[in-house]
Amino acid sequence: MTATERAVELARAAAEAADDRKATQIVAFDVSEQLYITDIFVLCTGANPPQMSAIRDAVEEKLLSLGAKPVRREGEREGRWVLLDYADIVVHIQHSEEREFYGLERLWSDCPTVDLGLG
Template structure:
């Protein structure tokens, strides 16, 4: 693999930021040989448009705080597929329906996957919380 320590650090920061905002289904692909303009794609999903926007904002904020500049951002307003370009790392934040439709993992199936921190699956009902017992 050709990824550098810095892009792996950026990938970890992005994956954790995505997880903090409720992202699911993370996949990281090493795309250097096939793409040439970046080293790594991170693909994650959000449940609804607002979640996709929050995930993309969280990732961008975390990487910018780390000192990684956003080169380009596309699709945030629609909340269906947000592309965040950080140079060597490109992040795709999809609404789950659009991710199922476009199937980037299948399109880039010849690229090796990268082991990274797990992002847990979102609970089935995001609105149900245990009662605190306080009335």
Template sequence: MTAAPEAREMVAIAALAAAEKGATDIVALDVSDTLVITDAFFIASADNERQVNSIIEEIEDKLRESGHKALRREGTREGRWALLDYGDLVVHVQHDDERDFYGLERLWKDCPAMEIEGIEAPSRDRANEVDPDLAGSGE
């Protein structure tokens, strides 16, 4: 099974909106074979809390314009890790520090990355990065 066409459409809209606001390391993962509650994860990074919220607002605006409304919205007050739940798509916009620490790509590394037209793949593979704090700790 692969992500539904509607989820793929939402990923494309979210990615272009995030890129427009300066998001970095934009990635989408097809989690449809692993999770029953959603088809795709969209993940992007920002340098600071204000930018996290700016990216989230732009994604929400663009998705709303195309007829999609978030079912739930979390973390926007803190601006460190904001989440938008659209059912078929879950959007994660994280401050760079949270992204490096929590490593969503490492947790979901068995899920295939989705190609996003018009968005260049990240220059580094976060799924294979090793947390320096855990390296050599036997974990």
């Protein structure tokens, strides 16, 4: 099983919105064969809490324009790791230190990456 077309559409839109706010290290993994709760994890890095908030707002705005609303948000107050769960996709916006420490890329390295269509 692979990620649905809707999940790929949302992942690309989230990545584009994050890229517009200068997020770095944007990558997506098709986790549909490993998890039943979501199809794609989108990971990106923000340099500081204000940038991470701007990335979060841009992702939410872009996905809302596509009819998607988050079913869960976590980590907004700390500003070091924000998780936006859209059921089809989960967007992780992490500060560089958290990204390195938790190493989600290593954890999901068995999964195929999703072409996000970014330059």
